[in-house]
Amino acid sequence: xxxxxRPIDPDSPxxxxxxxxxxxxLGALAAAGSGIARRALAQAAPPVDPPGTxxxxxxxxxxxxAFTVYSARPLTGSVTAEYxxxxxxxxxxxxxxxxxxTPDLDASKHVLRVRGLVDRPLEIPLAELKKMPSFTTQxxxxxxxxxxxxxxxxxxxxxxxxxxxxxxPQWTGVSLGxxxxxxxxxxxxxxxxxxxxxxxxxxxxxxVIRSIPMSKAMERHTMVAWGMNGGDLPxxxxxxxxxxxxxxxxxxxxxxxxxxxxxxxPFKGTYMDDSYRIPRTPVAPGSKLPADAVTTEAxxxxxxxxxxxxxxxxxxxGLLIVRGSAWAGDYDIERVDLxxxxxxxxxxxxxxxxxxxxxWRRFRLEAPLTRTGELTILARATDERGNTQPITSxxxxxxxxxNAIPRVGIVVEKV
Amino acid sequence: MGAAxxxxxxxxxxxxxxxxxxxxxLTQAKCVVCHEIQHVVRSRQSRAEWxxxxxxxxxxxxxxxxxxxxxxxxxxxTYYNREGPSAAAQAASAxxxxxxxxxxxxxxxxxxxxxxxxxxxxxxxxxxxxxEVATRYKSDAAAPARxxxxxxxxxxxxxxQVPMPPNPGLTDxxxxxxxEWVLTRE
Numbered sequence: 080x081x082x083x084x085r086p087i088d089p090d091s092p093x094x095x096x097x098x099x100x101x102x103x104x105l106g107a108l109a110a111a112g113s114g115i116a117r118r119a120l121a122q123a124a125p126p127v128d129p130p131g132t133x134x135x136x137x138x139x140x141x142x143x144x145a146f147t148v149y150s151a152r153p154l155t156g157s158v159t160a161e162y163x164x165x166x167x168x169x170x171x172x173x174x175x176x177x178x179x180x181t182p183d184l185d186a187s188k189h190v191l192r193v194r195g196l197v198d199r200p201l202e203i204p205l206a207e208l209k210k211m212p213s214f215t216t217q218x219x220x221x222x223x224x225x226x227x228x229x230x231x232x233x234x235x236x237x238x239x240x241x242x243x244x245x246x247x248p249q250w251t252g253v254s255l256g257x258x259x260x261x262x263x264x265x266x267x268x269x270x271x272x273x274x275x276x277x278x279x280x281x282x283x284x285x286x287v288i289r290s291i292p293m294s295k296a297m298e299r300h301t302m303v304a305w306g307m308n309g310g311d312l313p314x315x316x317x318x319x320x321x322x323x324x325x326x327x328x329x330x331x332x333x334x335x336x337x338x339x340x341x342x343x344x345p346f347k348g349t350y351m352d353d354s355y356r357i358p359r360t361p362v363a364p365g366s367k368l369p370a371d372a373v374t375t376e377a378x379x380x381x382x383x384x385x386x387x388x389x390x391x392x393x394x395x396x397g398l399l400i401v402r403g404s405a406w407a408g409d410y411d412i413e414r415v416d417l418x419x420x421x422x423x424x425x426x427x428x429x430x431x432x433x434x435x436x437x438x439w440r441r442f443r444l445e446a447p448l449t450r451t452g453e454l455t456i457l458a459r460a461t462d463e464r465g466n467t468q469p470i471t472s473x474x475x476x477x478x479x480x481x482n483a484i485p486r487v488g489i490v491v492e493k494v
Numbered sequence: 495m496g497a498a499x500x501x502x503x504x505x506x507x508x509x510x511x512x513x514x515x516x517x518x519x520l521t522q523a524k525c526v527v528c529h530e531i532q533h534v535v536r537s538r539q540s541r542a543e544w545x546x547x548x549x550x551x552x553x554x555x556x557x558x559x560x561x562x563x564x565x566x567x568x569x570x571x572t573y574y575n576r577e578g579p580s581a582a583a584q585a586a587s588a589x590x591x592x593x594x595x596x597x598x599x600x601x602x603x604x605x606x607x608x609x610x611x612x613x614x615x616x617x618x619x620x621x622x623x624x625x626e627v628a629t630r631y632k633s634d635a636a637a638p639a640r641x642x643x644x645x646x647x648x649x650x651x652x653x654x655q656v657p658m659p660p661n662p663g664l665t666d667x668x669x670x671x672x673x674e675w676v677l678t679r680e
Contacts, residue, residue, distance in 0.1 A: 129657050130650075151530050232576055235543055238536065280528040281620055282656050284555035349553040353546075365540035365576070476543060 132278050133181040138315040143171040149237050152280065153177040154315070160242035160485065161388030164402060166434070166441055167217055168246035170308055175315055176222045176237070176244070178287045178350070179277040182335055186311075186319035191258075191303065195272075195341035198263030205319055209305065211253045216300055218325035218437035219406050220332050221245035223355050223375045226472075226481030232364045234478025242383045242485060247404070247439045250323045251306025255339075256297045264293070264341055271296040272346040273322045273331075274338035288338075289355070290346035291324055291331050291376075300325050300436050303336065325437030326408040328375045328479070330355045345374065357475045368476045377408030380468055381482040382415060382442075382460040391489045399446045399454075401428070403485075406439040407462035414461050415442040421455035428458070448491045456487045510535045514591040515583065517569030520562060523611040527557065527620065534574065541571035557612065557619045600675045603668055607661055615679050622653040628680035638677065642669040 128134065135154055139146070145162040149155045157174035165172070186205055193201040224236050225244030259271065272290035279285075295301055304323045305312060312318040317334030324331035330350060345351060356372040382405035393399060399419070405412045411433060416425040428442035442458070461467045472483045512518045512531060525534050539547065548567050552558055558566070572583045579587065594602070604610055612620035631637035646669055648660035661669075 128659065150533055152528060233538060235537065235539055235547060279555055281555050281557060283557060283620075284528075285553070349550065353550040353553055365542060367542040367546050476546070 128180060129278055129280070131183055133183045133314050135181075138175070138181055138313075141171055141313070146172070147240070147243070149239065153179060154181065155237045155239075157239065157243035157245075159240045160383035160385050160403070161487075163242075163246070163383065163404070164385035166431075167308065168248045170248070170310075170313055170316070173246040173248055173307075173316060174222060174225075174244050176224075176329055177277065177315070177334075178275075178330075179279045179284060181315050182276050182278050183314065184276060184319055184335060189319050189337065191320060191337060191339065193258060193262045193339045193341075195339075196265040196268045196343060197259075197341050198265065199261070201258070201262050203258070205305065208253060208258075208303070208320075211257060213251060213253050214302075215249055215251040215306070216302070216325070216437065217247055217249045217435040218300060218323055219245065219247050219378070219439055220323065220325075220329050221378055221381075223328035223330055223479040224477070224481075226483075227478035229481050229483065230472070230474055230478050232474075234364075234474065235476060236478050239481075241481065244329075245381075245383075247406070248308050249306075250302060250304040251309075252302040252304030252320075252323070254299050255301045255303055255322070256299055258303060258339070259296065259341070262341070268341050268343055269293055270342045270345050272338075272340045272342055273333035273336050274340070275333045276335040276337045285349055287333060287350055288346055288348050289330055289333055289350050290340075290342060291327070295324065295327070295376075303339075326406070327377050328355060331376070354477060355479070356477065357479050361473050362476065364474055366476060375479050377410075378406070379480055379482050380407040380410075380412070380460050380462040380466050381405070382458045382468060382485060384456060384458050384485050384487045387456070387487060387489050389487055389489075393448055393489055393491050394494050395448055395451050395491055396494060397448050399448050399489075401444045401446070401456055401458075403428075403442050403458050404439040405430075405442060405458070405460035406437075407460070407466070410462045410464055412440045412460055413463045413465070415440075416459045416461075417442075417444050418457040418459075419446055419454060422457050425459065451491050451493055454489050454491055456489065457484050459484050513573045513579070513587055514594055515569055515573050515579075515587045516590060517565040518573075518590060519594075519605040520610070521566045521569050522605065523608045524556065524558060524562065524566060525611075526608045527611040528554075534570070537570075537574050538576045539570070540575060541567070544570045544574075600671060603664075603672055607664065609672070612658075620656060621658060624676045624679040626653075628677050631677060632680060638670065638673050641673045641676075642666065645669045645672060 135151055143158055143162060145158045146156055154175055154177045158172045162172060189205040191203045191208055222244040225239050226241045227234055227236055228238040229241035270290040270292055272288055275287040277287055302323050303320060305320050307316055312321060320336050321334040322332050322336050351374060355375045356368060357375055358369045358372050362369060382403055384403040386400060386402040401417055405415050415428045415430060417428045418425045428444045431441040433440050459468050468482055468484045470484055472481045512522050512535060522531060525531060544567050548563050573579050613624060615624045617623050645661055646664050648658050650657035
């Protein structure tokens with residue numbers, strides 16, 4: 080069996096090594112017996128899955144073999160950059176960051192309610208929503224904590240791999256602005272809040288609610304989506320309906336959305352006030368989150384190297400192809416520079432045009448391999464405002480916005 | 495194979511237990527209401543950060559009293575900080591490990607299965623108080639067998655719509671032991 084998404088020769092050493100390691104792990108666990116594994120889990124952590132939730136095993140079954148689960152409750156996981164060598168992120172490589180449990184919702188009964196400071200509160204059944212003018216766009220969604228494990232010292236939260244926790248699929252739905260215009264937003268309103276139908280392990284768990292400023296809510300690419308890569312949303316990615324706030328931290332793109340509320344100010348709640356916040360100015364590691372911390376919004380400029388993968392082996396005299404993706408929140412990428420010598424010299428990569436307004440831009444460079452040994456590849460993206468990826472990102476208590484220059488080491492061998 | 499791998503991967507991340515120490519059992523019982531314990535085991539935070547984390551968890555609905563928050567914060571700040579536990583904390587951990595091994599069988603079962611995350615003897619937490627359960631079933635001869643089965647299979651409806659999760663790892667004998675103890679808490 081070959082890895083379905085690794086784009087290089089499946090018999091090349093790194094891919095093969097990983098595959099064999101995975102099979103060995105499976106073998107050991109299978110030998111121990113799945114019953115034993117399940118019992119061990121039950122003793123260490125009884126699964127608290129209320130009715131109406133989708134079991135993790137079902138959610139994870141269609142995911143790529145390269146998908147790493149960081150936590151089971153709530154479910155989080157992703158692939159790393161070398162398994163993201165795509166123009167468009169397919170469903171099986173899209174990251175998961177649930178706050179609560181995956182709900183099993185009935186699309187035929189799903190209704191979107193629009194309330195708050197509007198002239199006409201609305202209750203739009205999904206079937207009716209789908210009759211509104213819709214569009215498809217490729218857009219970035221990235222967890223605020225993407226790359227968190229690269230922070231030193233370690234920061235609180237899901238230990239996303241340095242290149243894990245982002246994706247750029249195609250989304251299909253209606254513009255949020257069209258829905259808000261139908262409801263008639265009152266003058267002077269400031270924020271729009273989204274409420275998800277995910278289910279907590281305890282009845283005291285508050286609903287997952289987050290708001291965004293009206294300017295971003297009215298941006299025509301901000302959407303309420305039912306489609307992902309040409310099909311319905313998978314259950315774990317928000318079926319039957321979710322918000323997509325392109326280029327912003329993933330927590331704004333509320334999954335399983337059933338409520339929209341127009342407010343005069345930012346929503347007050349735990350997903351606004353206790354998480355997804357960064358200090359205004361840097362703080363020492365180990366500090367409490369300052370009271371005046373601000374809510375995370377658009378991602379800063381960032382890139383990943385998707386080919387080659389870490390530790391890949393090449394033959395002297397061969398051709399090295401470097402590929403990757405770059406993005407910058409609400410802004411476009413101006414250039415991506417690559418270094419093939421650990422940062423001593425840099426050269427511009429070829430940038431492909433952006434497929435859509437909030438899609439990442441793919442970059443590419445070819446170079447002959449003229450000497451043996453370890454070769455360190457770095458990428459450095461610059462956005463249209465002139466902001467460039469830093470050598471390291473500013474430490475913050477909850478480990479958000481890791482956007483430092485990515486690094487991949489390969490080995491060049493004698494023929 | 496994809497499904498099998500995913501299921502096993504999920505199982506495989508929940509194995510390492512908490513370091514023994516004052517408050518370890520309560521921490522285990524409360525955290526696993528919503529998380530696998532690996533979330534805690536892999537964390538290293540300052541006391542200030544643990545205080546923030548506990549505050550966040552309370553706002554996310556964790557069933558905790560102020561006293562419980564204090565005990566759990568102390569435990570986490572002592573054993574899961576970036577510098578590692580102090581010599582005194584390590585000595586306390588060794589003592590706690592001995593006490594844990596010598597604890598009576600029911601206490602061990604309640605701790606190992608996180609029963610005390612949602613139940614207490616005197617007061618309802620997420621589930622009913624053990625005292626209420628004992629009072630309701632004291633003259634029901636068939637109750638012990640029924641409740642023992644419920645511990646293993648999970649249940650819902652007798653005390654409200656919040657379900658109790660199944661505990662498939664419990665043996666019949668252990669389930670009966672817990673039930674007999676609960677029914678004498680009146």
